[in-house]
Amino acid sequence: MAAKKAKLQEQFSEDAAKEGGSHSNAGSSIFQGVAIFVNGYTVPSADSLRRMMMLHGGVYHHYQTDKTTHIIASNLPNCKMKQLRTLKVVKPSWIVDSVREGRLLDYRHYLLYTSKAQARLNFGVGEVESSELVQVTKTSGENSNAASVSTTDVAERKQSLNATEPDFLSEFYSHSRLHHISTMGALFKQYVTQLREQSDGRFPGQERLQEWGRRSNSSYNVSSEKVIMHIDMDCFFVSVGLRDRPHLRGLPLAVTHAKGNATPAQQRKGVDRAFEMNYYRQKAELDTVPTMDETDSLSEIASCSYEARKCGVKNGMFLGTALKLCPNLKTIPYDFEGYKQVSHCLYNTVAAFTLDIEAVSCDEMFVDCTDVLQRSCTSPMQFASFLRHEIEDKTGCTASAGFGSNRLQARLATKKAKPNGQFHLEPSSVSVFMRDIVVEDLPGVGRNLASRLHTMGVRTCSDLQHFIQSQLQKEFGAKTGNALYGHCRGEDNQALNFGHQRKSVSAEVNYGIRFTNQEEAVVFIKQLAGEVSSRLRKVKLKGRCITLKLMVRAKEAPIETAKFLGHGVCDQVTRSSTLATAVADQDIIAREVLSILRQLPVRPSDLRGIGIQVTRLESDSMGNKFLDSFLIRGTRGGQEVGSSTAAQEESYPQSTVQATNEGSSLQSRATAHQAESSTVVQQEGCTSETGHAAKPQSQLMPHELCDLDEEVLAALPEDIRQEVLQTYRPNSSSQVQRDVVVTNLKSPTTEQVDTSLCSSMTADEVRALVKEWVSCEDMPQSCDVRMLADYLERQIASRNIDDMYIVVKCLYRYVNKKNSSVWQDAYQTIIKKVQDTMLVVYGATLKLQDSFKHDV
DNA sequence: ATCCTCCCCTAC
């Protein structure tokens, strides 16, 4: 690498020399003061750009240096984009156009900004600013300080509902269209599954269809070819809204939260809308989208009528942008109940003909019509007319349908049919039909892929067909390349998926997240964990892998976002943790997530979005439910879980240390201990490299319990089940090792990577406090018991077993010495919780003394 | 090779 740089440097000097020499008077000096570095593949090539620079007074850097004024790129991978976010990354056409015009054009018209975080939500369209420009450099700095918004007006300060308010979650979800369409999508997938399970195999619709076909005396010539239908409601939300607003039919309309013509909102202080808008900026072809003013509405359009689409309005666009394109645009409010009703009716109507349905969303599905058509002797188009009329009659909303021999063709046919139409793409015309399809119309080709294809000079499927399979695979990856290769020829071998089972359950909120301290974040995360938990229970699932997703304000992004309570320009962070057993419990999920959060270096005030996802799902049968509640809450009183015989007593050489604390009785000064750190866990913890079992301690359970049947387990006598649970293993695929010494299991010095969110003390400090606590108090306070148990459980969740174990062992010693039954009960209470948590996280319990001897 | 984690992308 160093060599490479050196070599490039050399070349650089040569170029500089040349530039200084022969060209100073030859070409123009358009690029005076400009030094570019070309990053990645460009059109024209880096070499031609270099020549242009040299010819017109600019400097070309072979390597990016701090003298580089502009980076030239056509297409940067995300990671690079992130690094370069604050630099001027400009499209090559800036150079080309400037040369053509003979003057230095404003580079800001050619910025290659894309923000993934932003883009995600714009559904591939829309919020892309064209010209209006912003100083990328300084303004944001000033505005970052805008947090110091005048504390003057208290009334103004009355923040509208943000995530610190207790009802925020339900309030937000009740208004979120994206939440509603996701939820409804899941609902109707489930509905189809349920209908299929309950089906008696009869389809009343088929007879009606047959009868209808007979009257219009047609007998369709059945072919054995598969016929796939795709059916989708026309501008769904708008259509539903129009049912009781017939006077608005024919007008350009949009469904949004905002009113459109309302009084222009006053500008919030500290907002640098232009900064954020820079990230929306897109490729040249989208420069047609008009500029937004500071007060234009950033409310998103869920759905717009076809009249509005004529002006260029799209679903997902900001209302402000849309109004620029279509000043007559009228808005309609949401009607989530209505959407659900109409969806229901849509699904019922189709289901009367066949249950070979793959639900796509609340307004859309694939149907394998092969059987229906054969049995009712009708053609696809006849079936579609019949079906679409019925849907319109029943719901007052129109749908469009497309047919083809695979799902790709059906989809494209629907697109062609819209609105309120139908189209059958017959096998014989596929190849001609495909030629003119633009690549962005292919499913799976969104903003990004489209832009990558465009820079390769590919706009239509016919262009794409020129590439051989291996080229596409090399460029886009094996599967994606393969799919592209087939799709541009109208081929799609992906079968419809009727039975459907979920692979993940999640809840996230990237709106209204404004915390001032850690506590607020914790409270909110607990609520979100509750949301995930209840969703899991609703579908009788639980999962082993828990993932926390954060959106964190980008370093250079202003604190105030352009959109009110929006997330602004963010970095995303995802971290997951895998448990020994599948769970659905709110507290466990919250604990895991909080443990992850504590290890991430994020300031609570920079959080802009939070999500929790659960994967590796297993079904949550009755048996499991029992097991779960057993694991979580425990059902037996103060009984010891351990079955160990000979846990050797570790000895902790003493040394005294001062700790200063005050407050609860568990806080005072105390003696700290030093300890050797090896935590003995019964049963193997995982495949840690400490494979050498230090001591084949005591008895072991017979094995191969990885697939143990929960129902059987639940039926076992209590004590036997206990033993089984002790051996319940975390990682069913790993080779079994028994009684492994888990030393520094996860991260050797996890002690605290800590960050802004961690308030925990060191193990030594805790131990000291515990000693003080036990020796000074006659009777343990329940709040202190709980506090200690919480601490220990948190350590387990953080895989901080060693620290936790030390504290537990010490606690045992102190309590043993105390010889007090209330203290022993307190100890048992704590141990119970610890062992339960151990089981969930590690699938194993700690090996501990199971009785008090008093003497030591 | 195959798996896992951490992303990114796409779709509605």
Added chain:
DNA sequence: TAAGGTAGGGGAGGAT
């Protein structure tokens, strides 16, 4: 003001 969710496919890159 504004309500920027959620599930699934897949790739890169490291561990096994």
